[in-house]
Amino acid sequence: MKIMLSHGGGGEEMNSLINETIFKIFDNEILSQSNDSAILNLNSKCAFSTDSFVVTPIFFNGGDIGKIAACGTINDLAMVGAKAKYLSCSLIIEEGLEIDELKQILTSLAEICKNDGVKVVCGDTKVVPRGKCDKIFINTSGIGEIICDNVELKSLRPKAKVLLSGDIGRHGGVILASREEFELSSALKSDCKSLNSVVLELVKNGIKPLCMRDATRGGLSAVLNEWSKFSNLDILVFEEKIKVSDEVTGICELFGFEPYELANEGTFVLAVSEEDAPLALKILKEFDQNASEIGEILDSKNSRVIIENAYKSRRFLEPPKGELLPRIC
Amino acid sequence: MKIMLSHGGGGEEMNSLINETIFKIFDNEILSQSNDSAILNLNSKCAFSTDSFVVTPIFFNGGDIGKIAACGTINDLAMVGAKAKYLSCSLIIEEGLEIDELKQILTSLAEICKNDGVKVVCGDTKVVPRGKCDKIFINTSGIGEIICDNVELKSLRPKAKVLLSGDIGRHGGVILASREEFELSSALKSDCKSLNSVVLELVKNGIKPLCMRDATRGGLSAVLNEWSKFSNLDILVFEEKIKVSDEVTGICELFGFEPYELANEGTFVLAVSEEDAPLALKILKEFDQNASEIGEILDSKNSRVIIENAYKSRRFLEPPKGELLPRIC
Numbered sequence: 143m144k145i146m147l148s149h150g151g152g153g154e155e156m157n158s159l160i161n162e163t164i165f166k167i168f169d170n171e172i173l174s175q176s177n178d179s180a181i182l183n184l185n186s187k188c189a190f191s192t193d194s195f196v197v198t199p200i201f202f203n204g205g206d207i208g209k210i211a212a213c214g215t216i217n218d219l220a221m222v223g224a225k226a227k228y229l230s231c232s233l234i235i236e237e238g239l240e241i242d243e244l245k246q247i248l249t250s251l252a253e254i255c256k257n258d259g260v261k262v263v264c265g266d267t268k269v270v271p272r273g274k275c276d277k278i279f280i281n282t283s284g285i286g287e288i289i290c291d292n293v294e295l296k297s298l299r300p301k302a303k304v305l306l307s308g309d310i311g312r313h314g315g316v317i318l319a320s321r322e323e324f325e326l327s328s329a330l331k332s333d334c335k336s337l338n339s340v341v342l343e344l345v346k347n348g349i350k351p352l353c354m355r356d357a358t359r360g361g362l363s364a365v366l367n368e369w370s371k372f373s374n375l376d377i378l379v380f381e382e383k384i385k386v387s388d389e390v391t392g393i394c395e396l397f398g399f400e401p402y403e404l405a406n407e408g409t410f411v412l413a414v415s416e417e418d419a420p421l422a423l424k425i426l427k428e429f430d431q432n433a434s435e436i437g438e439i440l441d442s443k444n445s446r447v448i449i450e451n452a453y454k455s456r457r458f459l460e461p462p463k464g465e466l467l468p469r470i471c
Numbered sequence: 472m473k474i475m476l477s478h479g480g481g482g483e484e485m486n487s488l489i490n491e492t493i494f495k496i497f498d499n500e501i502l503s504q505s506n507d508s509a510i511l512n513l514n515s516k517c518a519f520s521t522d523s524f525v526v527t528p529i530f531f532n533g534g535d536i537g538k539i540a541a542c543g544t545i546n547d548l549a550m551v552g553a554k555a556k557y558l559s560c561s562l563i564i565e566e567g568l569e570i571d572e573l574k575q576i577l578t579s580l581a582e583i584c585k586n587d588g589v590k591v592v593c594g595d596t597k598v599v600p601r602g603k604c605d606k607i608f609i610n611t612s613g614i615g616e617i618i619c620d621n622v623e624l625k626s627l628r629p630k631a632k633v634l635l636s637g638d639i640g641r642h643g644g645v646i647l648a649s650r651e652e653f654e655l656s657s658a659l660k661s662d663c664k665s666l667n668s669v670v671l672e673l674v675k676n677g678i679k680p681l682c683m684r685d686a687t688r689g690g691l692s693a694v695l696n697e698w699s700k701f702s703n704l705d706i707l708v709f710e711e712k713i714k715v716s717d718e719v720t721g722i723c724e725l726f727g728f729e730p731y732e733l734a735n736e737g738t739f740v741l742a743v744s745e746e747d748a749p750l751a752l753k754i755l756k757e758f759d760q761n762a763s764e765i766g767e768i769l770d771s772k773n774s775r776v777i778i779e780n781a782y783k784s785r786r787f788l789e790p791p792k793g794e795l796l797p798r799i800c
């Protein structure tokens with residue numbers, strides 16, 4: 143069975159899609175109240191974030207658009223020291239999408255939420271005629287409770303250590319390869335995952351992150367350049383500390399990309415004090431062996447990111463420019 | 472200047488679009504922190520809502536997709552007795568959209584927010600290649616503070632009066648006519664507007680709404696049928712009390728639509744106790760002369776909506792079915 147325009151029309155067909163498919167997948171008592179808005183009891187200090195997902199293909203090695211839609215927003219909340227509590231889920235569906243595909247996507251989204259104790263409490267469903275979108279776009283917005291204060295750009299400071307939670311470029315590599323119908327070794331999977339547990343573990347162990355950012359569009363390079371630009375400080379990183387899988391290296395050589403600019407969907411950059419760095423790294427490594435301390439924030443104020451290779455030769459890591467890879471997330 | 476794929480790539484072009492265009496229009500101190508999520512101080516009891524907007528045409532008589540994106544979510548919050556405080560704004564833009572059009576749309580969105588004291592505190596910008604969406608889709612999600620408790624479907628009860636805040640079908644009529652390139656008299660404008668002030672005024676005057684719903688997709692008919700279905704109660708409304716402009720009546724006759732099923736974007740249905748009804752109607756009329764008490768909730772439990780015409784003849788008002796009008800909002 144396929145999605146028809148009437149599934150978005152506000153009439154009986156839409157109600158039956160919502161009640162019999164969507165509500166069942168996201169089953170919770172707030173959603174089933176069916177009011178125009180969800181009523182929530184919140185802590186006074188909350189984080190709020192939004193993301194629209196337009197990734198193509200909608201199913202990829204290591205995830206799908208539903209998984210990425212849950213992880214993306216949960217991660218944006220985690221990156222400011224918040225534990226995600228509630229998500230909205232708003233769908234723009236192209237007429238003709240298989241309802242089974244929709245179910246699979248929403249089930250992925252629901253599974254991530256369930257694992258992290260997050261409830262999908264409100265939503266919206268629009269259907270557009272064939273050719274007016276591409277299969278499905280999903281917006282999730284999320285509310286999280288702050289569990290650690292002042293994790294923000296403003297907190298970046300000289301001498302802070304820069305840690306990276308895993309190897310880079312896997313999500314970008316998978317999407318790029320799938321577009322080019324490139325035969326991939328099954329070893330390369332998107333890193334798409336929720337960062338909720340690792341952030342909780344850091345905070346539980348007394349780590350006080352200065353700033354965190356998941357390295358999505360624009361990759362590691364975009365994060366580091368944003369940090370140096372916002373803080374006016376220089377950041378020094380060491381090429382050999384930044385892990386890149388052989389598959390990603392191969393794809394980068396083939397297509398002329400830099401791994402530093404490839405998107406990630408479950409890998410983040412963390413700035414911590416010198417004192418916090420060893421324990422933070424130990425915790426990161428429990429979640430991903432490829433975690434690494436990749437560099438530090440310098441005293442100098444030129445807003446540049448400097449990368450040093452194994453031969454001690456240094457260059458600037460420029461911010462990404464140009465088209466990169468459209469519809470990566 | 473037009474939107475290019477690079478404006479969504481996560482690199483320098485995206486940063487410049489966000490910092491130099493979007494942040495300037497939505498100018499506020501929370502947004503300019505540029506963190507992955509906005510940090511908010513909230514009341515403990517909040518409402519949370521989301522809507523994606525795909526309306527076509529993006530500019531119509533009485534509004535545009537930016538105005539509707541702000542009003543839609545502010546109204547969904549108002550309908551549960553919440554005063555909107557914070558909005559997210561997530562854009563999916565088709566490569567090639569004129570940046571001036573984008574500015575105009577975001578300015579409309581920002582103006583509604585400014586009038587209602589709402590801040591746009593987080594957002595997201597995706598660009599998809601030509602032909603992969605249609606000009607621009609906007610998601611807004613919103614958080615509001617509850618100013619009146621228990622405004623919900625569960626509160627519907629026998630003998631409650633049903634009030635309607637204005638004449639119906641204007642938004643649907645405008646969109647329908649614009650699609651058919653039908654020459655409209657300038658008298659017909661979309662009813663697109665924020666319902667924030669009228670709801671504040673009702674609450675300030677001690678009205679205790681039982682349930683409220685803006686009559687968007689599926690129109691008045693969808694709201695009344697949803698109410699009767701959820702409560703199992705019958706609802707009786709009087710045809711002559713439901714105001715329909717001559718222009719909307721004409722369009723309905725021409726295209727074979729029922730005005731009860733046409734969408735509205737700033738008109739709502741309100742159930743109140745018999746005691747509250749006179750004052751509530753007086754307040755509604757201060758905002759729109761066409762406001763009217765259109766009927767009441769009955770004791771009988773058949774989940775039906777009954778409409779009586781001027782000759783006392785009664786029929787069921789069936790829930791909308793079929794395609795209706797796609798991309799109305």
